[in-house]
Amino acid sequence: MFEGFFNVVKERFNGAEEEYKPPMFKCPRCTQTSPLSRYEELHRVCPKCNYHGRLSSQERIAITVDKDSFKELDGGMKSGNPLDFPDYSEKQAELQNKTGLNDAVITGTATIKGSPVVIGIMDSRFMMGSMGSVVGEKITRAFEYATEKGLPVVMFTASGGARMQEGIVSLMQMAKTSGAVKLHSDAGGLYISVMTDPTTGGVTASFASLGDIIIAEPKVLIGFAGRRVIEGTIKQRLPEDFQLAEFMHEKGFVDMIVERRKMRSVLSHLLKLHGFYPKEKEV
Numbered sequence: 001m002f003e004g005f006f007n008v009v010k011e012r013f014n015g016a017e018e019e020y021k022p023p024m025f026k027c028p029r030c031t032q033t034s035p036l037s038r039y040e041e042l043h044r045v046c047p048k049c050n051y052h053g054r055l056s057s058q059e060r061i062a063i064t065v066d067k068d069s070f071k072e073l074d075g076g077m078k079s080g081n082p083l084d085f086p087d088y089s090e091k092q093a094e095l096q097n098k099t100g101l102n103d104a105v106i107t108g109t110a111t112i113k114g115s116p117v118v119i120g121i122m123d124s125r126f127m128m129g130s131m132g133s134v135v136g137e138k139i140t141r142a143f144e145y146a147t148e149k150g151l152p153v154v155m156f157t158a159s160g161g162a163r164m165q166e167g168i169v170s171l172m173q174m175a176k177t178s179g180a181v182k183l184h185s186d187a188g189g190l191y192i193s194v195m196t197d198p199t200t201g202g203v204t205a206s207f208a209s210l211g212d213i214i215i216a217e218p219k220v221l222i223g224f225a226g227r228r229v230i231e232g233t234i235k236q237r238l239p240e241d242f243q244l245a246e247f248m249h250e251k252g253f254v255d256m257i258v259e260r261r262k263m264r265s266v267l268s269h270l271l272k273l274h275g276f277y278p279k280e281k282e283v
Contacts, residue, residue: 027051029219043260052217052260054197056099057106057123060156064264065110065119072108073118074141079103079134085165091127099125103134104159107142112154113268114278118146120155122196122203129159131203132166136173139207143180143191152190152276154267157208161201174206181210190274192267195222195245195254209253213270216245216254217263 025039026032030049039046043063044053055063061070078096081088096102104126110119120142122129139155146153162170184191193211195204197220204224216222223243231238241247248254258266 028053045260049219050259051219052197054124054158056125057101057121060121061106061110061119063260064156064267065112065117066114070108070110070119072106073145074107074138075102077102077134077138079132079166081165082133082169083165083167088165091165095126099123101126103132103138104129105135105138107138109145109151111278112264112271115268115271115276116151116279117271117276118142118149118151118153120153122156122158124158124160124198127160127163129157129203130161130163130170131159131173131177132163132170133173135163136170136176139173139177140180143177143184147180147184147187147189150187150189152192152271152274153184154192154194155207155211156194156196157199157203158196159199159201159203159208161203171202174202177207178210181207185210185212190271190276192270194258194263194267195220197221198223200224200226213256214254215256215258215263215266216248218245218257218259220245222248222254 023036024033025036025046027034027046027049029051030046032048034047039053043059044055045051046053079092101123105120105122107118107120110117120139122135143153162174164170181191191211192213192215193208195208195214195216197217199208199220199222201224204222221243222245227238227242239247245254245257249257256266
């Protein structure tokens with residue numbers, strides 16, 4: 001009766017190694033599992049349903065722009081605590097140490113297959129990519145720099161919206177960033193907005209949705225208010241794919257859905273179509 005139990009104990013005491021099981025990834029969209037190594041190999045894309053997971057700003061730069069071409073703008077800016085919100089300063093310091101970022105967005109100049117751009121990448125690891133005073137200021141300055149230099153802007157968005165710890169100051173960034181986009185547009189500038197998972201709240205309601213061309217990665221969440229809030233307001237059941245990129249594309253809010261492995265080539269093609277060709281090498 002106890003033979004099987006004693007055999008197990010005997011094997012363990014004799015130093016028998018347990019069978020190795022590779023770490024697995026469970027997709028938040030389709031809930032299926034696949035080897036984590038395969039998920040990482042595909043740059044965090046689910047091999048079962050093609051859901052595009054979240055990348056850090058450094059990872060996004062590495063797979064998007066030309067090697068060693070990225071030059072950061074306004075890298076030293078850090079948010080204060082304008083409302084004396086409890087523990088806000090400590091939370092920022094903790095995230096700065098953990099992520100190596102000063103805030104939730106990185107902006108700079110770069111080239112994509114030789115074409116010059118001003119690029120911005122929001123990072124969901126820093127307070128869910130929320131837009132506070134520094135995020136809004138860096139994005140505004142990026143557009144102003146692009147306007148001054150006659151450069152296109154490519155902005156990768158990933159955000160939970162305005163940052164509540166900064167209250168009205170964070171809400172003001174919606175108008176400020178939108179104004180900078182308008183001035184860039186009036187000057188004839190090109191703006192390509194790339195929405196990644198998730199793009200919501202005040203970021204969707206401002207600069208993220210003002211691109212001349214709006215691109216989304218597959219199956220990412222795009223919206224303003226959440227599903228439960230909307231259903232509670234209108235007293236109706238929403239479609240299952242509501243606020244996913246494919247739904248937004250069908251309704252005309254998104255112009256293109258582009259897989260991550262094709263994003264660099266598509267951006268390069270769009271830049272060249274609008275006259276932003278690689279600079280000729282000096283002899």
